[in-house]
Amino acid sequence: MTIDWNDTFAKRALKLTASEIRELLKLINQPDIISFAGGIPDPAFFPYDNMAAAYAKIFADPKKRAEALQYSISEGYTPLRQWIAEHLATLGIATHADNILILNGSQQALEFLGKLFIGPGDRIIVTNPAYLGALQAFSLYEPEYVTVTLDETGLDMKALAREFEKGAKFLYLTPDFGNPSGVTLSLEQRKALLDLAYRHNIPVIEDTAYEKLRYDGAAVPSLLSLDTSRLNESAPLSDPTSNGHVIYCGTFSKSIAPALRIGWVIAPTPVVQKLVLMKQASDLHVSTLNQMVMHEVVQEIIDSHTAKLRDVYRARRDAMLAALEKYMPAGVTWTKPEGGMFVWATLPPHLDGAALLAASIEKERVAFVPGAAFFPDRSGRNTIRFAFSLVPPEKIEEGVKRLARLIGEISAAAA
Template sequence: MTVDWGNVFAGRVAGMGASEIRELLKLLERPEIISFAGGIPDPDFFPTAAIARAYEKIFQSNSGAGGALQYTISEGFTPLREWICAYMGRRGIQAGLDEVLVTSGSQQALEFVGKLLIGPGEKILVTRPTYLGALQAFSPYEPQYLSVPGDAEGPDLAAVEAALEQKPKFFYLVPDFQNPNGTTISLARREALLDLCAKHGVPIVEDAAYTELRYEGEAIPSIVALDAARNGGKITNVLFCGSFSKTMVPALRVGWINGPAEVINRLVLMKQAGDLHTSTINQIVLHDVVSQNFDSHIRRLRAAYKERRDAMLTALDDFAPAGVTWTKPEGGMFVWIELPEGTDGVELLARAIKDANVAFVPGSAFHADRSGKNTLRLSFSNNNPERIREGIRRLCGLLQTVAA
């Protein structure tokens, strides 16, 4: 008898369906296509020379190389955790070593949040739209999603309060230049969200993947910093997910999660059970690079990506037909387009690839309730300004056929 695999899968596997979009995006390898789909950084902006030197240094001594290639502790490379504590400290958070876990990218931090907090059928609170990768990380733990709408300042407070009455396990937020729609939560709204969540005893999970990439305006304190300010400098009601994928490079797969020690203790056990630890040598290399180059590298990135954001916004101003609206993000990698009601973004993508050699991600993918069919996410991070302009020109040509 052969195993009937479909029959031995656990119930949670039902929450892990392949998406139609994933299939469409496989077509993007054709070089004639200008893709605004992936939210990926441009390798031209990687700190490659610094990374190469960091590897070289490791292999200059035998014992250094031996340690870098050996197992390490699940908590993460101690000097890297110390650097993270100092980084958080500059933002007003007194983080101890036992309040930081190094993860394999912040995607793994989200996966751990889901595993730690979501029981089957329990409610969790997200924004509409929200980060697709977070939905993918959470869904196998079988939550019931509560989605709250928002405006340019952030989530709608009345909707949040109503949702909190339903006792969700946590509220997941990307406060800065949100993936997918580029919006940033205002300071007043952050304080109000902290108030409401504290009132209901509901933790906030803050995803800060894009926070460093601000191109204009004043930085707004992270929610975790506002939480710490209320609690003597200590993280109390927030789990903070940090990433080096957008600020440094994605391929090392290094991120972190910061939270109260009683939570991090559990997550360390989860890390040990899940993959033992994040690559030793990658943590050492990343620590070397951020110790020397973090601030100067971020300045370079901001200048480079600002030019691309500006190119996309200008091209939209120049080419977009009436009836199409879009966000003006102060940072990050994404512009969010809203089309007339009744437009289907998935159908539009198929036509964009076939007829216009341009691609994006349909916005419905970022909605836990599968709404948002008339929205699109465009990333400006991985094309130069000329290609961005040409791509927007092509896209807007197609949009003429759906607008008003």
């Protein structure tokens, strides 16, 4: 007799299927391809010297190095949590180190929040399109996805009000130039959204992965900052009876480097207490050494380093928007992101993103990500995601030019 593993697995595990994006990334790692697929930071701009110095500094200190390699508390390295609280205070967010939990990137925050809130069949509201990694994290817990359209005009607030009316475990969204849309929510929409959340008592999960990468325009207050400012002074976020509605996910992956795997979640006390216990049961704590290094590095360079990153990525975004404007045939539209790493394009309805990708790799050696995967309902077949973060400006122009040529050819043949 042999084990039939699929019979052995829990029902939730059947939701685990390979990510199209990840599988794709494995195939296009060839030098002659211009790839707009990987929405990841450019390693040319990681702060290597600061990091090397921070590791060396900790190993040179007998007390610090012992702490750095030993088991630690699940909440995360206290000085790092304090630094985050102080740093966010400068951005108008009134929080407290006790409400901050350090996790393995904000991806782990999403997975934990799925595990904390979602039972089979529970309604959760996500944007259409939404970050694929969030959908992967949530899907394990078998939710019913309810979608609200997100486009250049922001969120469909009427649809949101309708869905809030019906109830949901939470709303998840990325308010600032999110992956994949690049769209930013206006202050008015944020306030209206929070009003709705309070009216229906529905938690809002705010993903701020790209928040530091704003290239122009004024920063819009985060949902958490709006939430903490409306909380009564007698019950701030750290008060067990605080009525905060926003759960905030942050990360150093885009502002410093991803592979230390350090992100965080900020939540009202009853939520963060559960998440700390979840962290303990899941993997005890984030690497103490890495947390200590991150604390050293961000204290020193967060502002100067992210300013440098903004200059680099702004030039790439500008190159991409200029090239799209210059080369794309009529019928193709795209978002104009104020920050982040992505431009989201809508093709003429007769075009399929996945088919276009296959043709584009074969004929033009240009890669991007087809959009359907970002829609829980698998609509958006005629959308594609461009990431400009990894490609120098001159190559961006060349890549967009080639892809535009291909789209023109296909459209002409279909006409």
